[in-house]
Amino acid sequence: MNKRRIISLVLLLLISLTLVPTAYKKVSGEVEGPRLGGTLVIAHWGEPLSFNPDAQVDDAGYAIHSLIFNKLVTLDVDYNVIPDLAYKWEVSSDGLVYTFYLYDNVTWHDGEKFTAKDVKFTLEAIKKFKGVAYEDIKVENIDRIETPSDYVVKIYLKEPYAPFIQFLAWYGTFILPEHIYGNVTDWLDPNLPALQEPVGTGPFKLQEWVKGDHITLVANENFFRGRPYLDKIVFKIIPDATAALQSFLAGEADVLGHRPPLTEIPKLQETPGVIVQMEPVPSRWYMCFNMRHKPLDDVRVRKAIAMAINRSEIVEKAENGYGEVAEGTYTPAIAWAYNPNAKLPEYNPDEANRILNEAGYARGEDGFRFKLTYVSWQGPEEEAMGQIIKESLKKIGIDVEIKILEFSLWLEKVYKGDEFDFTVVDGFQGPDPANLRFRVTGETPQSLNLAHYKNEEVEKLFEEAEKIADTAERQKLYWRIQEILAEDLPYLPLVELIVFRIYKSEFHGFPWEEEARGKVGYNDYRLVWWEGGTPIEKPAATKPITDYTTAIVFVLVIVVVVAALFYVRKREKAVVEEEVAEETGIEEGEVE
Amino acid sequence: MNNLTPYIIRRGIQTILTIFLIIILNFFIINLAPGDPIRVIAGEFAFSNPEYVEALRKRWGLDKPVSERLFIYLNNLLHGDMGFSFRYMQPVAEVIGERILATLLLTFTSLILAFIIGVSLGVYSARRIGKPVDLALSFTMLLLYSMPVFWLGILLILFFGVHLRLFPIAGMFSSRVSYTGIFLVADVLWHMFLPVSTLTLAQLPIYYKITKASVIEQFNEDYVRTFKAYGLNREVIFKKYILRNAILPPITIFGLQLGFVLSGAALVEIIFGWPGMGRLLLDAAFYRDYPLLMGLYLVTAVSVALANLLTDLTYVFLDPRVKLR
Numbered sequence: 001m002n003k004r005r006i007i008s009l010v011l012l013l014l015i016s017l018t019l020v021p022t023a024y025k026k027v028s029g030e031v032e033g034p035r036l037g038g039t040l041v042i043a044h045w046g047e048p049l050s051f052n053p054d055a056q057v058d059d060a061g062y063a064i065h066s067l068i069f070n071k072l073v074t075l076d077v078d079y080n081v082i083p084d085l086a087y088k089w090e091v092s093s094d095g096l097v098y099t100f101y102l103y104d105n106v107t108w109h110d111g112e113k114f115t116a117k118d119v120k121f122t123l124e125a126i127k128k129f130k131g132v133a134y135e136d137i138k139v140e141n142i143d144r145i146e147t148p149s150d151y152v153v154k155i156y157l158k159e160p161y162a163p164f165i166q167f168l169a170w171y172g173t174f175i176l177p178e179h180i181y182g183n184v185t186d187w188l189d190p191n192l193p194a195l196q197e198p199v200g201t202g203p204f205k206l207q208e209w210v211k212g213d214h215i216t217l218v219a220n221e222n223f224f225r226g227r228p229y230l231d232k233i234v235f236k237i238i239p240d241a242t243a244a245l246q247s248f249l250a251g252e253a254d255v256l257g258h259r260p261p262l263t264e265i266p267k268l269q270e271t272p273g274v275i276v277q278m279e280p281v282p283s284r285w286y287m288c289f290n291m292r293h294k295p296l297d298d299v300r301v302r303k304a305i306a307m308a309i310n311r312s313e314i315v316e317k318a319e320n321g322y323g324e325v326a327e328g329t330y331t332p333a334i335a336w337a338y339n340p341n342a343k344l345p346e347y348n349p350d351e352a353n354r355i356l357n358e359a360g361y362a363r364g365e366d367g368f369r370f371k372l373t374y375v376s377w378q379g380p381e382e383e384a385m386g387q388i389i390k391e392s393l394k395k396i397g398i399d400v401e402i403k404i405l406e407f408s409l410w411l412e413k414v415y416k417g418d419e420f421d422f423t424v425v426d427g428f429q430g431p432d433p434a435n436l437r438f439r440v441t442g443e444t445p446q447s448l449n450l451a452h453y454k455n456e457e458v459e460k461l462f463e464e465a466e467k468i469a470d471t472a473e474r475q476k477l478y479w480r481i482q483e484i485l486a487e488d489l490p491y492l493p494l495v496e497l498i499v500f501r502i503y504k505s506e507f508h509g510f511p512w513e514e515e516a517r518g519k520v521g522y523n524d525y526r527l528v529w530w531e532g533g534t535p536i537e538k539p540a541a542t543k544p545i546t547d548y549t550t551a552i553v554f555v556l557v558i559v560v561v562v563a564a565l566f567y568v569r570k571r572e573k574a575v576v577e578e579e580v581a582e583e584t585g586i587e588e589g590e591v592e
Numbered sequence: 593m594n595n596l597t598p599y600i601i602r603r604g605i606q607t608i609l610t611i612f613l614i615i616i617l618n619f620f621i622i623n624l625a626p627g628d629p630i631r632v633i634a635g636e637f638a639f640s641n642p643e644y645v646e647a648l649r650k651r652w653g654l655d656k657p658v659s660e661r662l663f664i665y666l667n668n669l670l671h672g673d674m675g676f677s678f679r680y681m682q683p684v685a686e687v688i689g690e691r692i693l694a695t696l697l698l699t700f701t702s703l704i705l706a707f708i709i710g711v712s713l714g715v716y717s718a719r720r721i722g723k724p725v726d727l728a729l730s731f732t733m734l735l736l737y738s739m740p741v742f743w744l745g746i747l748l749i750l751f752f753g754v755h756l757r758l759f760p761i762a763g764m765f766s767s768r769v770s771y772t773g774i775f776l777v778a779d780v781l782w783h784m785f786l787p788v789s790t791l792t793l794a795q796l797p798i799y800y801k802i803t804k805a806s807v808i809e810q811f812n813e814d815y816v817r818t819f820k821a822y823g824l825n826r827e828v829i830f831k832k833y834i835l836r837n838a839i840l841p842p843i844t845i846f847g848l849q850l851g852f853v854l855s856g857a858a859l860v861e862i863i864f865g866w867p868g869m870g871r872l873l874l875d876a877a878f879y880r881d882y883p884l885l886m887g888l889y890l891v892t893a894v895s896v897a898l899a900n901l902l903t904d905l906t907y908v909f910l911d912p913r914v915k916l917r
Contacts, residue, residue: 216770411628
């Protein structure tokens with residue numbers, strides 16, 4: 001009787017198991033493209049702060065903002081400046097006047113016409129409300145903005161500023177609608193509807209934002225450069241990297257927006273239907289020496305430390321081999337500005353020991369010369385680097401204490417405070433070498449000069465370079481800066497980072513793929529298409545039937561399970577009745 | 593039960609006082625903890641020009657001293673205003689309101705399921721003590737009890753989500769299709785399956801063990817032997833007397849767990865990408881979103897205090913031995 005019950009339950013379970021997988025249909029194989037239609041689901045790591053893309057630093061929102069809004073010009077995956085709302089631009093020979101020629105068929109998502117006035121308004125709003133790009137584009141350096149026609153914008157600078165166009169193409173410079181933001185006294189006023197319901201000019205429009213769960217964008221039929229191929233893009237918000245990876249592997253997402261745990265990369269590469277594309281980016285891990293602390297103010301000590309750390313070991317062990325060994329003092333990913341001759345010291349612990357001995361840092365009885373504190377924030381790569389650095393420096397007689405802090409505490413102790421001897425940070429160093437200035441000059445917390453490095457020549461060179469329009473001339477100055485940095489070593493670059501782009505092979509046309517490379521901005525998915533879509537000649541298909549099948553199958557499974565439960569209960573009752581009927585004495589379970 | 597009203601009033605005042613104390617304590621702990629929210633909001637260093645940072649500090653009133661901020665906060669709270677979240681640019685009440693249902697859906701369902709299943713299994717086991725079924729159940733419960741909840745969740749994800757692809761593992765809704773009506777309900781239920789199972793399985797052993805122990809204890813009571821001697825039907829003895837007495841301890845546990853309905857599922861919410869309160873709390877802590885953190889702690893404190901009150905009151909009804917002091 002018990003056996004029969006078990007068997008029937010197992011059978012029911014098996015039936016329901018075989019039912020469900022039929023709800024999944026897969027598209028694969030070679031398909032001619034591009035095709036129209038389909039939904040792209042992106043496992044995204046965080047939620048936007050708001051839909052005002054220019055008001056505050058919003059890294060989680062940036063990818064989404066980039067699909068809803070446009071800039072005057074934008075950057076492709078290789079960090080070249082390419083057209084966006086402006087199809088053409090000119091710079092006067094003295095570097096003071098920038099003229100942008102705008103597309104004349106652009107409409108906002110609410111149907112209003114886009115004109116040069118919106119551009120003028122946006123730049124003035126960045127100045128008025130102290131937007132994110134305030135410092136980068138040097139808004140105070142803009143003398144005036146003229147709109148000779150609805151589709152021409154002229155920007156007059158007070159002084160030449162060479163990286164102006166690169167920074168216009170980067171961050172916090174999305175053009176905003178004057179008819180929405182024109183009269184507001186505070187563009188981050190929480191009561192402003194535009195913060196939740198953006199009106200942009202981009203290839204996709206916001207459909208819904210279910211807080212904490214997902215953000216759905218739909219194709220903008222009136223996009224000024226033609227409708228995007230996809231129907232929908234869904235950003236599924238999964239903050240946990242492991243959860244996002246599982247969700248991607250289970251087929252719930254088409255793009256893994258997270259940097260996955262590095263140990264999972266080989267597994268992803270072996271998964272059929274998954275593409276793992278890797279590419280160097282202008283971002284690097286580097287170590288900052290706190291030059292306010294003795295003995296790190298001594299360049300010989302910094303040099304000895306640089307020689308004692310095997311950077312290849314850091315790439316191998318902390319980055320699982322995914323990354324390049326840093327050789328110079330600026331990122332090679334911005335090729336025109338990189339000086340290959342400004343080299344970091346080679347790995348040579350014996351020489352490092354000799355330098356320290358010569359400099360008079362004698363070893364104590366415990367074998368250590370002095371003690372330093374390594375402070376970093378939580379993260380497998382940061383912690384692994386700390387271990388390797390500790391072990392390496394032990395060999396040259398430096399005792400290292402490792403302190404791992406939560407990020408905002410790190411900001412307080414290291415960035416604002418002075419409670420560290422060295423730390424490691426990473427970060428984007430593009431789109432122009434002018435950006436390096438924030439990392440090697442000035443004072444924290446206004447700049448990111450964590451080493452408290454001060455060199456007047458470097459400061460002068462940065463200032464000069466910004467004012468020169470000629471790239472070859474600028475290059476000379478940036479090369480000189482890199483040479484000085486290699487001599488002074490306020491920072492020790494460790495690893496050139498690479499980006500992982502992980503997605504399903506049934507999607508094509510991403511900004512980094514051959515067919516779209518250089519044509520779209522690095523976050524622009526308007527040329528992405530799906531193999532399951534309809535060929536462009538035919539009209540787009542209606543909703544695929546599989547979606548309803550899933551729901552129906554689901555209901556069926558529920559019915560089966562409920563039926564099984566009823567069945568079991570009935571059996572149970574019968575059993576109890578039987579037991580009561582044939583009851584003869586005390587049950588075993590009862591103790592007398 | 594005629595002196596119940598003053599008891600409720602007394603307990604009510606106690607509860608309100610506790611909550612008030614918690615608010616003050618929270619305020620100081622959160623505001624005095626190291627970490628500057630403005631630095632986190634300002635984000636990427638390349639943009640940290642002083643004008644931008646100062647504008648942010650002023651916007652959120654963080655340029656004022658802590659004591660003044662406490663006064664403003666309490667005053668606003670009295671007017672039913674929990675403040676604005678830095679992170680979400682929305683009133684705190686709204687942010688919490690959007691998440692609270694999602695969490696309750698998980699926690700209430702699993703709490704009730706765990707209670708029913710745990711108690712039933714406990715009773716079942718107690719009546720078959722020493723038999724293979726009992727041993728198997730005890731062993732399973734021990735296993736579940738010693739398993740960390742996030743690990744259990746990941747196991748379920750790997751087996752049912754990745755391997756069998758039976759259930760979705762992230763989020764509350766299907767991403768590719770937007771369902772409406774009955775399909776939407778079914779969709780949410782489908783997404784609920786794994787997180788609810790995880791939470792239920794994690795809570796089962798407590799109810800099982802407590803119930804089993806207290807049923808066995810009741811079997812040994814004199815009154816049971818007397819009833820048996822009188823020849824009363826064993827089913828009647830069990831259902832009418834033993835069960836009624838044995839159910840008290842699990843109900844206490846239920847009441848205690850009830851206090852955690854808002855915050856207790858944090859780990860599970862993170863693993864399953866569930867848009868609930870637990871994850872909100874974690875994000876708020878990382879972001880140093882003071883108003884949201886305080887709002888969340890306030891709501892949690894209220895729920896714990898209310899759950900305690902409710903448990904005590906239930907006890908009064910269920911156990912006549914409890915005196916109202």
